[in-house]
Structure formats: structure tokens, C-alpha cells
Amino acid sequence: MERELIYLLYDLCAKWGFCIPHEDFEQIIKIEYYNADDFAIHVVEAEGLDASPEATWVLRIAERFKERFGTDEIDSSTFIDRVRGIKENW
Secondary structure (H helix, E strand, O other): OOOHHHHHHHHHHHHHHOOOOOHHHHHHHHHOEEEEHHHHHHHHHOOOOOOOOOOOOHHHHHHHHHHOOOOOOEEOOOOEEOOOOOOOOO
């Protein structure tokens, strides 16, 4: 799951300019459970922008999360890499 969060954060940086500080990046990838909205709020907060749940960037990043993971929540204890088709135990 950590690897996939890293990939998503890199995509957000490359495509939309959300290149968050290293400390925030490290904190985000270590969280064991995420839902799309909480992930988006953390990213937007790290970028120093309005992180209210209805803010445009929060909604867009939450949607990107759902597209990447095929669900609106992920948990490290049950995470299955959809691309590789394997359960990961980081």
C-alpha cells in the first residue's frame, strides 16, 4: 500500500503541482488506513491550501484516489495491489 501511495503522490506532483514537503510526504505514506477524503485533505493541507471537504482540490484529489485504488478506502491489513494482484505486507 505504501508503494501505491508513493506513486499517487508522485502523480499529483507531476500532473497538478502538489509537490508536498518531504515530512508530510513521509507521514502520509506511513498511515495504515485512508479514505479518499482524508487523503485528499492531508495532501491539500500539506500544500497550504483550503482543505475544507467541499474545496475543489479536495474533491479532485479524492476522485483521483478512488480512480487509482478502485475504492474510496484502503487499509494496509487488507490491501491488494490491483495492478500486481498481490497482497502486500510492508
